[in-house]
Amino acid sequence: EVQLLESGGGWVQPGGSLRLSCAASGFTFSRYAMTWVRQPPGKGLEWVLDISPSGDTTYYTDSVKGRFTISRDNSKDTLLLQMNSLRAEDTAVYYCAKATWGQFENWGQGTLVTVSS
């Protein structure tokens, strides 16, 4: 059974940093692209970042370029999201998802990031 477990969410002040992790199990992690999707409270889903199976290619939505970095450790079946210069509008539940051609078959339970002073 595929399992994705996010961790690292919490409260941070504007301008601060946070690092999210997603532990994967139940599939060959190194064979799949992975994605972070976020959902602000009461709002819709927003794709944020993608990373290729090997980790050598990444894609970002414009609003996080230069602030967020996606990476992965295939030896530990772990997806990472480093978030810097956080803004109030980054407040959301962050989901990691297993991706195939931009389609997401499996999702984690999500971790809430709150950016507020």
Next chain:
Amino acid sequence: QSALTQPRSVSGSPGQSVTISCTGTSSDVGDSKYVSWYQQHPGKAPKLMIYDVSKRPSGVPDRFSGSKSGNTASLTISGLQAEDEADYYCCSYAVSYTYVVFGGGTKLTVL
């Protein structure tokens, strides 16, 4: 990277059929083989219901079907059941394959 356009809400009675539309552009929905649909119940993670425009993952009832015409994709749910009440999101992999775009979401109410 504009969001795909979905109706804010749709409704139907048990046993009826409803269709949710998802309109994009020739750069995403119109030219992509990779359109997907997700169901999300309150407080839960999204669940993949349709992928590759019209394919169903294992375990998804055949009451759920997907299609596409031009720049508009559609999700049809037939034989509505109470448990279908949820938010539904469409999603498209852009033709340049450098980004993914979601629809704004549609709230389905089963009357």
